[in-house]
Amino acid sequence: MKIFDYMERYDYEQLVFCQDENSGLKAIIAIHDTTLGPALGGTRMWTYDSEEDAIEDALRLARGMTYKAAGAGLNLGGGKAVIIGDPRKDKTEEMFRAFGRYIQGLNGRYITAEDVGTTVADMDTIHMETDYVTGVSPAFGSSGNPSPVTAYGVYRGMKAAVKAAFGNDDLGGKTIAVQGVGNVAYNLCRHLHEEGATLIVTDINKDNVQRAVDEFGAKAVDPDDIYNQNCDIFSPCALGAIINDSTIPQIKAKVIAGAANNQLREERHGDIIQEMGIVYAPDYIINAGGLINVADELQGYNRDRAMKKVETIYDNIQKVIEISKRDHIPTYKAADRMCEERIASMQRSRSMFLQDGKHELSRIHHK
Ligand SMILES: NC(=O)C1=CN([C@@H]2O[C@H](COP(=O)(O)OP(=O)(O)OC[C@H]3O[C@@H](n4cnc5c(N)ncnc54)[C@H](O)[C@@H]3O)[C@@H](O)[C@H]2O)C=CC1
Ligand SMILES: CC(C)CC(=O)C(=O)O
Incomplete structure (x- = not known):
C-alpha cells in the first residue's frame, strides 16, 4: 500500500505508529478529519494477518467515524486506533498504559473508546495515563460499556x-x-x-x-x-x-x-x-x-x-x-x-471571523 497516496485519496490528516518494546505494544492511530471537533473512535485489538491489513483497517474505520459523528449531529471528528495482538492472550497493563501515553501525547486530537477486542477494563487502564478516553467505568462518572x-x-x-x-x-x-x-x-x-x-x-x-x-x-x-x-x-x-x-x-x-x-x-x-x-x-x-x-x-x-x-x-x-x-x-x-x-457547511461557518480565539489580533490583545 502506498500510504500517502491512500491518505491523499480520502484526505486523511494523520497516521501515528506507536511501538513500545517493553510492553510489546504495536498500535496505529488514524485521524481522518477534525473539521467538526476532536477525532473520537474506539480502539480495536485484533490479530491482523499483516501490518498492511492493520493500517488499512485503522484508516477505513477512522474515515467511517468522521461520517458517523457528522451524521449523528456531533461536534466530533473521525479517528480510530488498532492494536496488533490477540485480545485473549496478549493484553497487559503495561501495554494499555503505554498506549494511553501515546494518546495523551496527541493532546486531545484523538479520544479513544472501546471497539472489538477491548473492554471497559482496558479503558480504565488507559485512563491511568490520559483523560482522552471515554467508555471508562461508571465509577469515574463515565458512561461505561457502549x-x-x-x-x-x-x-x-x-x-x-x-x-x-x-x-x-x-x-x-x-x-x-x-x-x-x-x-x-x-x-x-x-x-x-x-x-x-x-x-x-x-x-x-x-x-x-x-x-x-x-x-x-x-x-x-x-x-x-x-x-x-x-x-x-x-x-x-x-x-x-x-x-x-x-x-x-x-x-x-x-x-x-x-x-x-x-x-x-x-x-x-x-x-x-x-x-x-x-x-x-x-x-x-x-x-x-x-x-x-x-x-x-x-x-x-x-x-x-x-x-x-x-x-x-x-x-x-x-x-x-x-x-x-x-x-x-x-x-x-x-x-x-x-x-x-x-461537514462542508460547518467548515464554511468556521471561516467567519471571531473576536476572541487565536488569530492575527492575539498579539495586539495581549499587549
Ligand atoms: N461495541 C460498540 O459499541 C460498537 C461496535 N461497532 C461494531 O459492531 C461490530 C460488533 O462489535 P462488538 O459487538 O462490540 O464486538 P464483539 O467482538 O463483542 O462481537 C463480535 C462478534 O462477532 C464474532 N465474529 C467474528 N468474526 C465472525 C465471523 N466471521 N462470523 C461470525 N461471527 C464472527 C465474534 O466471535 C464476536 O462474538 C464491530 O464491527 C464493531 O466495530 C460499531 C459501533 C459501536
Ligand atoms: C463506542 C464507539 C466510540 C466505538 C466506535 O469506535 C464506533 O462507533 O465504531
Missing part, C-alpha cells in the same frame, strides 16, 4: 429501515439473521426477541451462539450459512466487508441493518444491493449509538440526554432513505451526501 446503547440504536434504526421495506416498523413475526452475537448483537437480540422476532444466529465463538440459543430461542447456523437464510432482515454484527461479490447472490433478506462497521467491501456493492431492492441501513448511521453515548461524557455524562439523542437514529435512517429516493441514489451514497454537506 455496546448496549449501540444495540439499542441499531434496533431503532432497523425499525426505520423495516418501515421503508414493509410499510410498518413492527419486528414481531419477522425473521432476522444475525451474524456475530458478541457485545452489541447480544443486546440487540434481546430487543428483537422481546418484540417477537424469530432469530437465526451465527458466531465463530460457540459460547456466544449458545447464549443466544438458550436465552432467545435462536436457531444456530454455521458462519458460512448465515447469508443464504430465508429471512426478512440480515443483520451483520461481526466484522466488515461482508457485503461483497460472493455473499450478495446468497442474500434473500429485504433489509440489511446491523452494527458492523464498513459492511460494504466496496462502494459498488452498495449499488448492487440497491438495484436488488434491498433496503440497506448505512452502517455508520445505524451504529452511532455507542458514539453518541460516549460523546455525552465530554459534557458530563447524562444518560437521559444521551438516550434521547440515540432515538434520533430512527429519524436519521428515515432521512437517508428519503434522500436516496429523492436523488435516485443508493442509501450509502445518500448517507455520505448528508454527512459531507454538514
Whole structure:
C-alpha cells in the first residue's frame, strides 16, 4: 500500500505508529478529519494477518467515524486506533498504559473508546495515563460499556429501515439473521426477541451462539450459512466487508441493518444491493449509538440526554432513505451526501471571523 497516496485519496490528516518494546505494544492511530471537533473512535485489538491489513483497517474505520459523528449531529471528528495482538492472550497493563501515553501525547486530537477486542477494563487502564478516553467505568462518572446503547440504536434504526421495506416498523413475526452475537448483537437480540422476532444466529465463538440459543430461542447456523437464510432482515454484527461479490447472490433478506462497521467491501456493492431492492441501513448511521453515548461524557455524562439523542437514529435512517429516493441514489451514497454537506457547511461557518480565539489580533490583545 502506498500510504500517502491512500491518505491523499480520502484526505486523511494523520497516521501515528506507536511501538513500545517493553510492553510489546504495536498500535496505529488514524485521524481522518477534525473539521467538526476532536477525532473520537474506539480502539480495536485484533490479530491482523499483516501490518498492511492493520493500517488499512485503522484508516477505513477512522474515515467511517468522521461520517458517523457528522451524521449523528456531533461536534466530533473521525479517528480510530488498532492494536496488533490477540485480545485473549496478549493484553497487559503495561501495554494499555503505554498506549494511553501515546494518546495523551496527541493532546486531545484523538479520544479513544472501546471497539472489538477491548473492554471497559482496558479503558480504565488507559485512563491511568490520559483523560482522552471515554467508555471508562461508571465509577469515574463515565458512561461505561457502549455496546448496549449501540444495540439499542441499531434496533431503532432497523425499525426505520423495516418501515421503508414493509410499510410498518413492527419486528414481531419477522425473521432476522444475525451474524456475530458478541457485545452489541447480544443486546440487540434481546430487543428483537422481546418484540417477537424469530432469530437465526451465527458466531465463530460457540459460547456466544449458545447464549443466544438458550436465552432467545435462536436457531444456530454455521458462519458460512448465515447469508443464504430465508429471512426478512440480515443483520451483520461481526466484522466488515461482508457485503461483497460472493455473499450478495446468497442474500434473500429485504433489509440489511446491523452494527458492523464498513459492511460494504466496496462502494459498488452498495449499488448492487440497491438495484436488488434491498433496503440497506448505512452502517455508520445505524451504529452511532455507542458514539453518541460516549460523546455525552465530554459534557458530563447524562444518560437521559444521551438516550434521547440515540432515538434520533430512527429519524436519521428515515432521512437517508428519503434522500436516496429523492436523488435516485443508493442509501450509502445518500448517507455520505448528508454527512459531507454538514461537514462542508460547518467548515464554511468556521471561516467567519471571531473576536476572541487565536488569530492575527492575539498579539495586539495581549499587549
Ligand atoms: N461495541 C460498540 O459499541 C460498537 C461496535 N461497532 C461494531 O459492531 C461490530 C460488533 O462489535 P462488538 O459487538 O462490540 O464486538 P464483539 O467482538 O463483542 O462481537 C463480535 C462478534 O462477532 C464474532 N465474529 C467474528 N468474526 C465472525 C465471523 N466471521 N462470523 C461470525 N461471527 C464472527 C465474534 O466471535 C464476536 O462474538 C464491530 O464491527 C464493531 O466495530 C460499531 C459501533 C459501536
Ligand atoms: C463506542 C464507539 C466510540 C466505538 C466506535 O469506535 C464506533 O462507533 O465504531
